[in-house]
Amino acid sequence: MMDILLQEDSIISPLxxxxxxxxxxxxxxxxxLQFHENSRIQNGGCYAGILDAxxxxxxxxxxxxxxxxxxxxxxxxxxxxxVLNSNQLNLSETALIISSTKGNIDLxxxxxxFSKNRASLNYLARVIQEFFxxxxxxxxxxxxxxxxxxAVAIAKRFIQVGKFNDAIVVAGDLVSDFVTSGFQSFQSLxxxxxxxxxxxxxGISLGExxxxxxxxxxxxxxxxxxxVGDATSNDANHISGPSRTGEGLYKSIQRALQExxxxxxxxxxxxxxxxxxxxxxxMEAVAFNRAxxxxxxxxxxxxxxxxxxxxxxxxxxxxxxxxxxxxxxYPSLNFEGLGVSKPINIIQKFEKKELKTxxxxxxxxxxxxxxxxxxKSFNGYS
Amino acid sequence: xxxxxxxxxxxxIRIKNGKIFLxxxxxxxLDPKIDFSQFLKDAYKQLALKYPKYHKMDSLxxxxxxxxxxxxxxxDFTENTALVFSNASSSHxxxxxxxxxxxxxxxxxxxVYTLPNIVLGEISIKHKLQSENVFFIEDQFNADLLVDYxxxxxxxxxxxxxxxxxxxxxxxxxxxxxxxxxxxxxxPFTREKLExxxxxxxx
Numbered sequence: 001m002m003d004i005l006l007q008e009d010s011i012i013s014p015l016x017x018x019x020x021x022x023x024x025x026x027x028x029x030x031x032x033l034q035f036h037e038n039s040r041i042q043n044g045g046c047y048a049g050i051l052d053a054x055x056x057x058x059x060x061x062x063x064x065x066x067x068x069x070x071x072x073x074x075x076x077x078x079x080x081x082x083v084l085n086s087n088q089l090n091l092s093e094t095a096l097i098i099s100s101t102k103g104n105i106d107l108x109x110x111x112x113x114f115s116k117n118r119a120s121l122n123y124l125a126r127v128i129q130e131f132f133x134x135x136x137x138x139x140x141x142x143x144x145x146x147x148x149x150x151a152v153a154i155a156k157r158f159i160q161v162g163k164f165n166d167a168i169v170v171a172g173d174l175v176s177d178f179v180t181s182g183f184q185s186f187q188s189l190x191x192x193x194x195x196x197x198x199x200x201x202x203g204i205s206l207g208e209x210x211x212x213x214x215x216x217x218x219x220x221x222x223x224x225x226x227x228v229g230d231a232t233s234n235d236a237n238h239i240s241g242p243s244r245t246g247e248g249l250y251k252s253i254q255r256a257l258q259e260x261x262x263x264x265x266x267x268x269x270x271x272x273x274x275x276x277x278x279x280x281x282x283m284e285a286v287a288f289n290r291a292x293x294x295x296x297x298x299x300x301x302x303x304x305x306x307x308x309x310x311x312x313x314x315x316x317x318x319x320x321x322x323x324x325x326x327x328x329x330y331p332s333l334n335f336e337g338l339g340v341s342k343p344i345n346i347i348q349k350f351e352k353k354e355l356k357t358x359x360x361x362x363x364x365x366x367x368x369x370x371x372x373x374x375x376k377s378f379n380g381y382s
Numbered sequence: 383x384x385x386x387x388x389x390x391x392x393x394x395i396r397i398k399n400g401k402i403f404l405x406x407x408x409x410x411x412l413d414p415k416i417d418f419s420q421f422l423k424d425a426y427k428q429l430a431l432k433y434p435k436y437h438k439m440d441s442l443x444x445x446x447x448x449x450x451x452x453x454x455x456x457x458d459f460t461e462n463t464a465l466v467f468s469n470a471s472s473s474h475x476x477x478x479x480x481x482x483x484x485x486x487x488x489x490x491x492x493x494v495y496t497l498p499n500i501v502l503g504e505i506s507i508k509h510k511l512q513s514e515n516v517f518f519i520e521d522q523f524n525a526d527l528l529v530d531y532x533x534x535x536x537x538x539x540x541x542x543x544x545x546x547x548x549x550x551x552x553x554x555x556x557x558x559x560x561x562x563x564x565x566x567x568x569x570p571f572t573r574e575k576l577e578x579x580x581x582x583x584x585x
Contacts, residue, residue, distance in 0.1 A: 182493035234506040366503030
């Protein structure tokens with residue numbers, strides 16, 4: 001089977017306007033999570049990773065008129081532009097795959113300066129397509145919190161059957177009132193910046209970000225990370241509660257390993273979902289133990305970004321790729337003592353280490369789970 | 383070599399305008415003027431779903447569980463039968479209800495349905511599927527995407543069979559086509575055949 005390469009990428013988040021700025025912030029231990037006042041919320045607000053709108057508009061003015069685009073559109077357009085800048089791509093042949101859970105949902109009944117149908121994901125996708133002039137209609141994936149990673153897997157699967165050779169995958173989601181009020185009703189917002197896998201974790205922090213990546217079967221200079229296995233599996237257990245046995249996550253890991261022809265013992269690094277809810281993190285620890293990944297260094301990036309929903313699995317996929325390229329393990333921010341019933345090997349300090357393979361996982365509402373295996377090509381560039 | 387011909391549309395279900403068709407045959411015909419929630423109740427009763435959880439679901443999930451249950455009755459499928467669904471309006475039907483509730487008290491029982499792929503979760507629970515899932519958003523029915531993606535799952539061995547289709551709900555107007563795609567059957571799994579099944583909604 002042909003190699004599917006993860007190439008140029010970009011992350012637009014409170015930690016920075018490029019992947020390198022984001023990684024620099026992560027290495028410095030900076031978090032995008034800050035307390036934001038919100039009268040809807042019991043404590044008068046919550047910790048969230050929110051992008052400064054005027055800073056964003058300022059950055060966006062380099063490529064367009066910020067007044068004509070929503071905040072999310074500006075973020076996703078900037079992410080896409082950055083990937084396109086670095087490559088000579090023929091946009092009449094390049095696929096565009098968009099991932100978002102809620103898009104511009106706050107426009108649904110209050111469209112502000114925009115038309116009402118701008119709340120639709122179809123509209124969002126069309127904005128991105130037309131801004132750059134992609135010839136083909138975008139593919140839109142909306143599959144809860146695995147969306148961003150699933151979109152990359154879909155790119156790979158289509159490339160492997162010859163539907164196209166290059167795909168730009170773009171993901172984005174906002175910290176909307178819509179989503180904040182919903183998680184508040186679930187009482188799953190953390191009173192502090194979220195603490196994945198920790199003893200005293202008490203829920204998620206929300207975050208907003210956009211990211212983009214070029215997925216391709218053509219070798220280009222400076223990229224040698226392949227996506228060698230990927231699988232999704234539904235828990236078939238509960239639509240909002242994770243399976244106690246980690247069934248779907250375990251199955252997706254097994255299936256991804258099988259495709260990659262690697263064994264669990266060959267995985268050098270595991271980038272978990274780690275939302276910091278009691279049940280999610282416990283479920284992941286159970287699944288990782290069943291999959292014999294107890295000793296693999298593992299982190300969650302949610303302490304840096306919060307949960308960026310449909311963008312999270314793409315951002316974390318990009319960060320996993322750079323961990324491999326840089327041979328660096330980044331600490332799981334806000335970790336305060338293991339708070340899951342099964343042992344896992346949380347990364348607690350920055351470490352330089354030769355890394356060849358990594359596993360990225362994600363889980364979401366609707367019982368969905370995703371596992372992806374990234375591998376460094378030994379004869380590639382670095 | 384035309385590998386696509388190896389797979390067939392084994393079974394199909396169409397739900398629209400108060401009617402339900404199984405393989406183009408009418409199995410339920412209600413007055414198209416009855417309101418949508420009554421249609422969902424009557425269809426449940428008359429088609430003997432016997433799945434009390436149904437009543438707790440949002441309308442999009444009810445349509446999906448209703449459709450998939452009739453589609454998969456007496457059919458061979460496994461836990462690796464994938465779900466490849468699409469629509470235009472995502473979960474906006476319930477999103478609007480959640481938005482309205484934001485003025486007063488937000489209910490987690492409503493919020494939990496505000497993602498289009500929740501219907502895949504409900505169908506997976508009902509039929510014990512631990513398979514590949516995806517929910518695509520399209521501005522209109524796109525047979526190409528459904529066929530192409532289902533084929534990638536079948537050819538790569540990621541799925542043994544696939545339930546694919548369209549499940550649109552907007553302003554109480556519903557439009558559903560679900561197909562079971564497997565190695566069995568006579569109708570080749572092609573864009574043309576899928577289009578034809580989608581266009582068919584009256585005898």
